[in-house]
Amino acid sequence: xARRRRLLPSIFICAVxxxxxxxxxxxxxxxxxxxxxxxxxxxxxxxxxxxGVGTEVVVDAVAGNPEPAVPDAIPNEPVEVVAKxxxxxxxxxxxxxxxxxxxxxxxxxxxxxxxxxATKAAAKPKAPAPKSAPTPVPVPVKEPExxxxxxxxxxxxxxxxxxxxxxxxxxRGKVQRITPPATIKQLTADGSSxxxxxxxxxxxxxxxxxxxxxxxxxxxxxxxKGEHNExxxxxxxxxxxxxxxxxxxxxxDKTRARFHHLSSTYTLxxxxxxxxxxxxxxWSPGSLQLNLPDADAATLRPKVLPxxxxxxxxAVKPEIRHVFRPPQKLPPSIVSLAATAAVxxxxxxxxxxxxxxxxxxxxxxxxxLVPHAAFLVTLGxxxxxxxxxWTVLNLGQLLGYLAxxxxxxxxxGRLALSEVAARRTAKGKEKKKA
Amino acid sequence: MMARGALFSALIxxxxxxxxxxxKSASGSRVLVLLDKLDxxxxxxxxxxxxxxxxxxxxxxxxxxxxAKLVDFGERLYDHAILxxxxxxxxxxxxxLVEFVKLEGNVLAAVGRNPPDNVRDFAYEFNVGVxxxxxxxxxxxxxNSTEGAQSSHTTILANAFAPSAAVYxxxxxxxxxxxxxxxALKFGKNPLLLKLLVGSATTYTxxxxxxxxxxxxxxxxxxxxxxxxxxxxxSNARVTFVGSQKLFSDRHIxxxxxxxxxxxxxxxxxxxxxxxxxxxxxxxxxxxxxSKWTFQERGVLKISAVQHHKEDESFQRxxxxxxxxxxxxxxxxxxxxxxxxxxxxxxxxxxxxMIDPYIRATLQPSSSAKPSSATATTYVTKFQLPDQYGVFTxxxxxxxxGYSWIFTKETLPVQQFRHNDYERFLVVxxxxxxxxxxxxxxxxxxxxxxxxxx
Numbered sequence: 001x002a003r004r005r006r007l008l009p010s011i012f013i014c015a016v017x018x019x020x021x022x023x024x025x026x027x028x029x030x031x032x033x034x035x036x037x038x039x040x041x042x043x044x045x046x047x048x049x050x051x052g053v054g055t056e057v058v059v060d061a062v063a064g065n066p067e068p069a070v071p072d073a074i075p076n077e078p079v080e081v082v083a084k085x086x087x088x089x090x091x092x093x094x095x096x097x098x099x100x101x102x103x104x105x106x107x108x109x110x111x112x113x114x115x116x117x118a119t120k121a122a123a124k125p126k127a128p129a130p131k132s133a134p135t136p137v138p139v140p141v142k143e144p145e146x147x148x149x150x151x152x153x154x155x156x157x158x159x160x161x162x163x164x165x166x167x168x169x170x171x172r173g174k175v176q177r178i179t180p181p182a183t184i185k186q187l188t189a190d191g192s193s194x195x196x197x198x199x200x201x202x203x204x205x206x207x208x209x210x211x212x213x214x215x216x217x218x219x220x221x222x223x224x225k226g227e228h229n230e231x232x233x234x235x236x237x238x239x240x241x242x243x244x245x246x247x248x249x250x251x252x253d254k255t256r257a258r259f260h261h262l263s264s265t266y267t268l269x270x271x272x273x274x275x276x277x278x279x280x281x282x283w284s285p286g287s288l289q290l291n292l293p294d295a296d297a298a299t300l301r302p303k304v305l306p307x308x309x310x311x312x313x314x315a316v317k318p319e320i321r322h323v324f325r326p327p328q329k330l331p332p333s334i335v336s337l338a339a340t341a342a343v344x345x346x347x348x349x350x351x352x353x354x355x356x357x358x359x360x361x362x363x364x365x366x367x368x369l370v371p372h373a374a375f376l377v378t379l380g381x382x383x384x385x386x387x388x389x390w391t392v393l394n395l396g397q398l399l400g401y402l403a404x405x406x407x408x409x410x411x412x413g414r415l416a417l418s419e420v421a422a423r424r425t426a427k428g429k430e431k432k433k434a
Numbered sequence: 435m436m437a438r439g440a441l442f443s444a445l446i447x448x449x450x451x452x453x454x455x456x457x458k459s460a461s462g463s464r465v466l467v468l469l470d471k472l473d474x475x476x477x478x479x480x481x482x483x484x485x486x487x488x489x490x491x492x493x494x495x496x497x498x499x500x501x502a503k504l505v506d507f508g509e510r511l512y513d514h515a516i517l518x519x520x521x522x523x524x525x526x527x528x529x530x531l532v533e534f535v536k537l538e539g540n541v542l543a544a545v546g547r548n549p550p551d552n553v554r555d556f557a558y559e560f561n562v563g564v565x566x567x568x569x570x571x572x573x574x575x576x577x578n579s580t581e582g583a584q585s586s587h588t589t590i591l592a593n594a595f596a597p598s599a600a601v602y603x604x605x606x607x608x609x610x611x612x613x614x615x616x617x618a619l620k621f622g623k624n625p626l627l628l629k630l631l632v633g634s635a636t637t638y639t640x641x642x643x644x645x646x647x648x649x650x651x652x653x654x655x656x657x658x659x660x661x662x663x664x665x666x667x668x669s670n671a672r673v674t675f676v677g678s679q680k681l682f683s684d685r686h687i688x689x690x691x692x693x694x695x696x697x698x699x700x701x702x703x704x705x706x707x708x709x710x711x712x713x714x715x716x717x718x719x720x721x722x723x724x725s726k727w728t729f730q731e732r733g734v735l736k737i738s739a740v741q742h743h744k745e746d747e748s749f750q751r752x753x754x755x756x757x758x759x760x761x762x763x764x765x766x767x768x769x770x771x772x773x774x775x776x777x778x779x780x781x782x783x784x785x786x787x788m789i790d791p792y793i794r795a796t797l798q799p800s801s802s803a804k805p806s807s808a809t810a811t812t813y814v815t816k817f818q819l820p821d822q823y824g825v826f827t828x829x830x831x832x833x834x835x836g837y838s839w840i841f842t843k844e845t846l847p848v849q850q851f852r853h854n855d856y857e858r859f860l861v862v863x864x865x866x867x868x869x870x871x872x873x874x875x876x877x878x879x880x881x882x883x884x885x886x887x888x
Contacts, residue, residue, distance in 0.1 A: 216572070216574055216648060230657060234651050236648075273573075273587070273636065275574070279575075313833055319794050319796060320792065322792050324820070336865060337864065339864075343868045347876070387871075416885070
């Protein structure tokens with residue numbers, strides 16, 4: 001009794017909701033051809049799906065069961081239907097017509113349940129089906145020349161399970177299993193480990209998120225320190241369709257060469273891409289700390305990192321300044337100056353002392369002053385010439401000057417010395433007489 | 435009368451020559467375009483008309499045309515070549531193309547999905563690998579979605595340009611993404627190769643049929659996937675390979691695109707997720723920049739006016755001495771927009787080499803000492819010659835990606851000190867100087883004493 005009372009208003013509400021969904025068309029009519037016959041076929045579609053899914057949804061909502069009983073109540077039916085549609089070659093994927101089903105929507109169970117109905121409804125032309133969805137519509141007679149337009153399902157890619165493990169020679173790391181948006185703890189690998197990654201690609205637009213075979217299932221290892229190292233590795237198909245596996249064996253030289261022998265922290269990014277999906281999916285599960293042996297890096301690591309010009313040829317080279325030989329070491333100038341003083345003082349001192357003990361009384365008669373002066377001047381010029389040769393002149397110039405000076409000096413010398421000689425002989429004769 | 439008539443006609447001829455449209459390329463204006471059929475040029479009318487506007491004489495020939503010759507009797511018949519033929523190798527084999535490049539001809543080769551053998555072999559000569567036939571570059575994240583129902587993940591949007599000011603103008607670098615529908619290229623270890631446009635982390639190459647699954651590592655992916663790359667030979671001939679011929683087509687040049695999902699930059703460590711809506715593809719700007727760079731209208735450098743002298747002199751000697759202070763200068767110009775312009779760079783270096791470099795100094799662009807002319811920048815530096823005598827080579831070898839390689843060298847002897855190049859008077863010899871002088875003085879005094887003593 002009480003149950004029937006709760007049933008009636010709930011049925012009415014759900015019927016109104018379905019009618020509204022059918023009426024509110026979010027897209028411009030995508031199917032241009034066969035618009036007349038399309039409603040009938042589409043109704044057939046919705047009718048099938050509604051039978052399979054719609055009524056059950058209503059029942060569950062009525063029962064007040066918040067959890068989706070979908071996986072248990074409907075074992076495989078909707079999955080099979082969807083799988084058939086996915087594997088057919090896509091015909092005119094209509095990107096603009098779909099309201100973008102985001103991953104946030106996928107997580108809310110209530111909305112997901114109505115999603116397939118909405119997708120099919122959105123793909124319909126503008127003429128809505130005003131009749132309530134739960135009641136089955138009799139299958140209309142198909143005209144033979146009309147093609148059955150199977151509107152392709154547009155999947156929304158996501159990763160459902162992600163597992164990572166680092167296996168070494170003697171140790172096995174823990175298997176970390178997560179689902180997005182969780183992240184794994186940082187993996188650590190060295191030159192002898194293998195990093196095993198397993199993940200599954202699924203269709204987020206469907207309620208039970210069936211596994212989906214995608215064209216691109218890559219894992220990008222990006223150097224977090226910004227050394228321009230980015231390695232993209234493709235994951236291959238694992239046990240089943242939609243499951244992908246990637247084993248990165250760092251004991252293999254080729255793998256290390258792909259990583260350019262760079263030890264660093266690499267962030268992982270999973271990329272999923274498919275021709276039927278309008279948008280790729282990228283998600284970062286965590287990071288990997290790679291420690292390759294230092295010797296390895298020093299000898300095998302390329303001088304040129306990817307993305308940078310070769311420093312040998314194309315970069316500024318370091319400046320070289322020549323280091324000159326140090327100047328020749330000489331004894332300190334004090335010693336030289338002391339020696340100079342000694343050289344000057346000692347001989348001259350002796351000479352002057354010796355001369356002082358002699359009696360020198362120069363006597364120049366005034367009449368013969370001129371030749372004596374001339375002789376002394378020319379003699380002095382010789383010494384001046386000696387100084388000049390030491391400082392300024394070269395041999396040729398010197399010889400030139402000497403050629404002039406020598407006869408002049410000879411002349412004046414003869415005059416002066418002959419006068420001295422005459423005086424001395426006169427003095428000697430006087431001494432003899434006396 | 436005759437002389438005046440001759441002079442007049444010579445003047446007329448000179449005037450006419452100057453009035454003719456002169457190509458803006460630094461190395462000539464004759465372009466040969468090879469197509470499968472002559473009618474195909476209508477598909478690329480925007481690109482070819484831009485070439486004509488830039489002053490090139492464009493000659494169209496079919497690839498199978500026997501008269502399509504690039505080199506005749508050891509001389510180039512054309513200055514540049516564009517290879518757009520897709521179906522057949524035609525008459526020009528890879529060997530003939532290489533011969534053309536050796537004679538300093540520039541080549542722009544668009545490879546496409548099924549490249550003919552001669553283009554594939556020609557690319558291999560430069561260590562550029564082309565993926566197999568019936569493969570395509572795929573990107574599920576960056577593709578052209580304006581084609582609506584025909585939106586295919588094989589017409590991708592690429593904007594990972596090489597950050598090279600020599601190749602790209604600022605408007606191209608910050609402009610729209612390039613529509614690319616073609617095959618992937620991969621570079622080998624050739625130091626003369628230059629990446630121009632690469633894929634992002636999400637780009638890869640696989641069989642063009644969508645049903646084939648990715649079962650192993652693709653031929654190339656990520657930023658190693660080259661969409662457009664070039665090789666610049668040591669004689670500065672440029673050969674550019676672009677993996678998509680449709681990039682130059684009218685449809686893609688004039689196409690509107692709406693860029694979706696991720697865009698990634700050339701710096702590999704950053705993957706920026708930006709949703710941008712552009713209305714115009716960057717194909718026109720990209721094609722213009724690529725063809726300008728390949729045909730020597732951009733990024734061309736030359737050295738002129740190399741000069742050296744001692745610091746306190748102004749004339750150039752043909753030999754110097756150990757430990758001389760030298761001033762070394764030269765002028766560098768860049769060819770851009772049809773004229774030689776001053777080229778300013780902070781990293782031009784001169785080396786004094788005798789087997790190994792003894793000196794490497796950075797040349798400063800001079801602005802004050804000797805003002806640069808309107809066509810060149812003067813670079814000056816001063817250094818002291820090493821105290822090693824011998825025959826030195828002064829070299830400037832400036833190689834930067836995107837710019838043409840410029841090189842100058844001059845051999846100069848550096849001689850040892852002459853006997854009179856050393857210091858003249860030494861403090862350490864002062865006792866000897868004093869001794870000699872005092873001996874001379876003493877001898878003079880002694881003579882006086884002897885002469886005048888009684």
